[in-house]
Amino acid sequence: xxxxxxxxxxxxxxxxxxxxxxxxxxxxxxxxxxxxxxxxxxxxxxxxxxxxxxxxxxxxxxxxxxxxxxxxxxxxxxxxxxxxxxxxxxxxxxxxxxxxxxxxxxxxxxxxxxxxxxxxxxxxxxxxxxxxxxxxxxxxxxxxxxxxxxxxxxxxxxxxxxxxxxxxxxxxxxxxxxxxxxxxxxxxxxxxxxxxx
Numbered sequence: 760x761x762x763x764x765x766x767x768x769x770x771x772x773x774x775x776x777x778x779x780x781x782x783x784x785x786x787x788x789x790x791x792x793x794x795x796x797x798x799x800x801x802x803x804x805x806x807x808x809x810x811x812x813x814x815x816x817x818x819x820x821x822x823x824x825x826x827x828x829x830x831x832x833x834x835x836x837x838x839x840x841x842x843x844x845x846x847x848x849x850x851x852x853x854x855x856x857x858x859x860x861x862x863x864x865x866x867x868x869x870x871x872x873x874x875x876x877x878x879x880x881x882x883x884x885x886x887x888x889x890x891x892x893x894x895x896x897x898x899x900x901x902x903x904x905x906x907x908x909x910x911x912x913x914x915x916x917x918x919x920x921x922x923x924x925x926x927x928x929x930x931x932x933x934x935x936x937x938x939x940x941x942x943x944x945x946x947x948x949x950x951x952x953x954x955x956x
Contacts, residue, residue, distance in 0.1 A: 787851045789884060793827055800833075801826025807910045818907055821895035824888040825914055831885035832920040835878065838931040842868055849881050856880075870930040878929040886921050889914060893956065902954045914956035915947045916940075 786792040804822035808814065834841070834848045841848045847861050854861060857877040864874060892914065896903055903911050919940050927933040940946075950956050 785847050785851060789850045789852060789881075792831075792850050793884075796827040796830035797823060799826075800830040804910055804913070808907065811906060811909065813904075813907050817895050817898075818910075821892040822910065824892040824895075825911065825917070828885045828888040828892065829913060829917045831881060831888070832917045835882060835885070835924060835931060836920050836936060838878075839868065839937070849877050853877050853880050868932060870932050874931070875929040878924070878931050882921055882924055882929060885917070889917060889921070903956065905954060908951050908954060911956045912947050912951050915950045916943060918956070919943055919946065 786795065801823045804826050805819060808818055808822060838848060842865055845865055847854060847864065849859075854877050857873045857880070859871075859873045859877050863871070892911075893901065919942075920936075923936055923940065924931070927935060
């Protein structure tokens with residue numbers, strides 16, 4: 760897990776990694792993709808913590824896992840876009856394990872049992888990271904200090920994507936996933952008010 764970084768360095772590092780991604784091949788392993796998520800989303804969250812002047816190992820650790828969950832969930836929601844550009848965002852080790860025919864995914868752009876199994880495994884990793892981020896606040900009964908809720912409220916849209924994906928049996932091409940979650944503003948407000956994510 761990367762260490763805590765200042766907002767200045769964190770922002771530049773995240774931007775560099777995002778630019779690097781434009782020229783990077785598809786990730787072969789989950790480990791590689793997790794490292795990418797930690798270098799982009801998690802690093803951005805570290806920068807937010809720095810801006811909030813909230814330096815804590817608990818906050819940093821939780822932000823690291825939230826960054827991975829956020830990154831993976833965002834990739835899944837944008838799956839149709841990436842496929843239209845000939846990019847498979849699920850690591851090759853997962854697609855190979857479930858015998859996903861990537862060429863068929865690129866040409867047909869429709870779901871299959873093999874693809875849904877791969878998406879399920881990838882989404883499970885995202886959800887596990889989200890759970891781990893929540894568990895970092897067990898010492899306070901699951902409640903997050905108000906000072907850092909502006910950051911951890913970002914978990915709400917991440918959870919929403921994963922829940923909606925599960926509701927359509929992990930069919931990443933389902934049209935409902937591209938629609939806005941009309942309940943999201945209320946869920947974010949409730950999360951902030953209750954100091955939980």
